[in-house]
Amino acid sequence: MKTAILSVGTEILFGQIVNTNTVYLSQQMNMLGFDVMYHYTVGDNPKRVEEMIDLAFQDCDLILTTGGLGPTQDDLTKEVACKALDDTLVMMDDVLEEITKYFKTLGREMTENNKKQAIMPSRATVFHNDAGTAPGFALEKDGKYIICMPGPPREMKRMFQKSVVPFLQSMIDGALYYRQIRFFGIGESMLETQLLDLIDNQTDPTLATYAKEGECSLRIASKRATEEEAEHAVDEMLEMVKERVGHYIYSCDDEELAQVVADRLMEQGLTLSSAESCTGGMFASTMTDIPGISQCFDRGLVTYSNQAKMEELGVSAETLEKFGAVSEETALEMVEGLKRVSGSDVCISVTGIAGPGGGSEEKPVGLVYIGFSYGDKKICKKIQMRNVNRSWNRHYTLLCMLNVIYRNI
Amino acid sequence: MKTAILSVGTEILFGQIVNTNTVYLSQQMNMLGFDVMYHYTVGDNPKRVEEMIDLAFQDCDLILTTGGLGPTQDDLTKEVACKALDDTLVMMDDVLEEITKYFKTLGREMTENNKKQAIMPSRATVFHNDAGTAPGFALEKDGKYIICMPGPPREMKRMFQKSVVPFLQSMIDGALYYRQIRFFGIGESMLETQLLDLIDNQTDPTLATYAKEGECSLRIASKRATEEEAEHAVDEMLEMVKERVGHYIYSCDDEELAQVVADRLMEQGLTLSSAESCTGGMFASTMTDIPGISQCFDRGLVTYSNQAKMEELGVSAETLEKFGAVSEETALEMVEGLKRVSGSDVCISVTGIAGPGGGSEEKPVGLVYIGFSYGDKKICKKIQMRNVNRSWNRHYTLLCMLNVIYRNI
Structure with missing residues (x-):
């Protein structure tokens, strides 16, 4: 399933924080067999979030968002997602109860704006937030999905593992497998020259070369009906690669030389x-x-x-x-x-x-x-x-x- | 000037590398007074790169791209940028000479696909690559600019500092001056608290704090009619900052502690x-x-x-x-x-x-x-x-x- 990852937060555009959420989600989604096609980042601006969602849905069926779910004025991802998939916001009593409970265990007073976080799209599958106050959710319409998660990496990761992965697994068609092969002593263009026919004839598995600070690497990826089939296809291709440039390989599992x-x-x-x-x-x-x-x-x-x-x-x-x-x-x-x-x-x-x-x-x-x-x-x-x-x-x-x-x- | 940063590279969508280029460019561009509005990442796919460029130009006048400039088949950013700004590609003999020289000093054979890197949009301002083979360039049409840089961070950063910054400065209206003050021993939130009134009342100079791997820094920036005026405004503000948190400052010129x-x-x-x-x-x-x-x-x-x-x-x-x-x-x-x-x-x-x-x-x-x-x-x-x-x-x-x-x- 074609997927876009949308990060919402002006602090990212300022370069004040490194967008580790997107790296994490990309790795996880690829492992789960989703095709991550785009990363987008926009500021806390509802119009731009809306435009990005519209754009992403032109090519993708699934959008993961992080950020903009908090209690403050500039947190607007939920409202925009709700509108994009044609739903209305309602107060969810059980969610409100959970948030109230969270503040109690924290011994902190719950301010009025925190109640806003219990308002959810009426058709949403709500994801509990173990590590903060903003719940996440998934919303679907006509085969288009938006999954919204909070921005703080710790909250996002816990929610992703605990609630989003099970939700996603119910949506998967086929399995993806890849290996990252690392080389030393051969340049990227020479590597490509040696493998040109394999790369050019690629449909599945696909091959792609990368240069990296004095080294280079090759990704071999396959998407098949089952993980076993995909793994087999990748390993067969790896043998062909080894025959040609095996001498330069130092890792078939993306490890550092050290x-x-x-x-x-x-x-x-x-x-x-x-x-x-x-x-x-x-x-x-x-x-x-x-x-x-x-x-x-x-x-x-x-x-x-x-x-x-x-x-x-x-x-x-x-x-x-x-x-x-x-x-x-x-x-x-x-x-x-x-x-x-x-x-x-x-x-x-x-x-x-x-x-x-x-x-x-x-x-x-x-x-x-x-x-x-x-x-x-x-x-x-x-x-x-x-x-x-x-x-x-x-x-x-x-x-x-x-x-x-x-x-x- | 409204700016978008476009990263090209399937490996980013796979989550295999952290997109540090975008963080770096966001910081630098903000410091130079450009408004970074969007971050986009797409794979090595010309159609998607083209769509992203079209989209970015709807709202922005400047697009910085990284990646997809190398010698291999899947490196297509140059071709797409050239088409987007209505130019044609030509072989540039002086660029070819540089690349040839580069391989000679390396003592490595120059493969045919490396010659491709000397083909450039005819109107391009070419940026020499000190640290690799792929040159970068800037291209303009009707007030819309694309600046393309290589993907490896080391190559990109050197090119940015050496060639792109001077190019950008020639585009700025008025004079911008900034200083980056570095601190050790005080956290970002404490620094912000100490300077809160200065930060809140900011119009010009502006103050912004950044946290960075155990240190933090403060950017004081001013945009005035002349560089002298801007410099004077920044230095006046710096004196006020020193009075409050001078003890923690180790550099007023963004130097490393080492x-x-x-x-x-x-x-x-x-x-x-x-x-x-x-x-x-x-x-x-x-x-x-x-x-x-x-x-x-x-x-x-x-x-x-x-x-x-x-x-x-x-x-x-x-x-x-x-x-x-x-x-x-x-x-x-x-x-x-x-x-x-x-x-x-x-x-x-x-x-x-x-x-x-x-x-x-x-x-x-x-x-x-x-x-x-x-x-x-x-x-x-x-x-x-x-x-x-x-x-x-x-x-x-x-x-x-x-x-x-x-x-x-």
């Missing part, structure tokens, strides 16, 4: 330490953002100055003098020193030129050496990336470090 | 080192993201395990045993050890419980100790923050660390 690496380390019971220069702690910070990582992450040494490289890791003054801080020799001495001081199973080091300054013709900005050791294995990987800017260079270096570990444990 | 701290350190020629446990390298990573910081940042030790705390910083086993890793005693021994090994002028340490696990009744999640030393000064600051989640707790801890340095050097 998470995939952490999972492998934890599964194998390996300990990890890092010695960073140009990334300045990003690697350690990224790894330690993963809950439970303390069982494998021992230490991260950010040896930014040459002094620190010598004192913390035992890099020799001669090496720094002869080959420079950004060199294969330094990266390897860093990882050797790190292994010595930490005793960790897996050690990784990095030294490079993040820019904007510090580059030369011989060693341009974007030149990075990654040292790695695991058991008897000791390698150094040289990378010359395109210099975008300091932040991106550091971010891409981090991905390269993770990739070195991923490929070698 | 940048403000780094500037102070560099001005005073002080060296800095850090020893982190719960933040796991975020502090070092944040500081080293600042260009030129190598003149003051010496080293960052991420001593995640107790073993690392003892070996790297000389924290005593007895202290860890008796008071625990998360304690004032450990934080102080960490910063003392750090001063000993690094010899840095300013040393900061942190140990805490980031969650989700690891908390107890006595030491709940969100408890943090920050050790600090500078000259003869040595302090420990205990913070018990509200436990939101691991990432937020770590982020807020980082801000507290920066604030400790800011207040004590």
Whole structure:
């Protein structure tokens, strides 16, 4: 069923809040097999809400709204929805009773404008609000549905899970299944070129590529009569994709590369330490953002100055003098020193030129050496990336470090 | 000028990515004095993009689009925008040259579909993409404007700041001047309460508060005949704000707290080192993201395990045993050890419980100790923050660390 999500709230248009409701509802609705076609946001303005509802119904049969259900003057979503589906508002005594009860348990006085919230479209299926005062509701006419929910994310989510999902499930025709495949080391246009015939001939499953901060991903989606059929179709397509570009895949379940690496380390019971220069702690910070990582992450040494490289890791003054801080020799001495001081199973080091300054013709900005050791294995990987800017260079270096570990444990 | 923001991308409708572009653009456009009336999101479908553009132009004179500018089959925003404003697409040789150069420096092969990105509406003002291949552009007809930008936030933001803002400023009637004041240690509602009469009586300058990841900020904006007049009005208002809440201000020019701290350190020629446990390298990573910081940042030790705390910083086993890793005693021994090994002028340490696990009744999640030393000064600051989640707790801890340095050097 074609669906639109309409957010009502001037604060969203001001950029004062991030519209997490729409992200949440999009994920949930897609999982339930609804086709989310549009997101709209308008301010607290009844005329614009009305126009948006009219517009959405030109193409969609279901509109989810969030916001504009509260007790104040500018909360008008209910009135507009009621009018759009040709109903009239009536006071619902049982709803009024619930709201009254809510204020009592809260020990707060119920103001006159709160009674307004018990006025509902006469044909509405009312959804109780566990976490606030404004009830939600669903309203239907001639196969067109509007479902109105409150704006505060906590109230909306509880209502959605408890009341809206059961209501929606009674409306579903068919099942949707998708997988998000993640790649490193291949660009989006190259990925598309490799898969062009599959993408062009798509009807079901569909394939779509996305670029994302140095990585790219592929979504394979299918809609069939049953979830089993849809899943089977997606998995069959995934096998064809793997045959062509499987080498670059690091997750078939939309996981972050850091998470995939952490999972492998934890599964194998390996300990990890890092010695960073140009990334300045990003690697350690990224790894330690993963809950439970303390069982494998021992230490991260950010040896930014040459002094620190010598004192913390035992890099020799001669090496720094002869080959420079950004060199294969330094990266390897860093990882050797790190292994010595930490005793960790897996050690990784990095030294490079993040820019904007510090580059030369011989060693341009974007030149990075990654040292790695695991058991008897000791390698150094040289990378010359395109210099975008300091932040991106550091971010891409981090991905390269993770990739070195991923490929070698 | 009435403005609509149109996001193009099926992945947004799937809820796979949070639409941060729209939040960012809403904030920026409001600051520049544009009235953002609508947010729309549609998938990679030319017909729907076209319908949305038509709809937006019924009420607005300016549409900002993000997404759908890439090299692949489903990137169609450019074509639709061109048609909507009655222009034709032409190959632009200088743009093609730039893209070709981009691939050369990347050392990657340029595929055929990348050439498509050099095809532009003939009347377009083209915006160079510093951080990717897809250029953006502005197109006008009869006072209606479309500005198209790429979807990846990093590319979009750079293009917006570098090229789109100057373009927009040339469209504004009169002069707008604003300052973004940043606060730490005061919540948004308290800030608003303190400034309520100023905010309520606002005509020009206007005041607006924003909450942002543990900090809050205040925008003071004025639109006058000349920039000098607007600037004068804003600065007068700023003095009144300072009288009331000046204590919490750390920047009157929308700088990051880390940048403000780094500037102070560099001005005073002080060296800095850090020893982190719960933040796991975020502090070092944040500081080293600042260009030129190598003149003051010496080293960052991420001593995640107790073993690392003892070996790297000389924290005593007895202290860890008796008071625990998360304690004032450990934080102080960490910063003392750090001063000993690094010899840095300013040393900061942190140990805490980031969650989700690891908390107890006595030491709940969100408890943090920050050790600090500078000259003869040595302090420990205990913070018990509200436990939101691991990432937020770590982020807020980082801000507290920066604030400790800011207040004590």
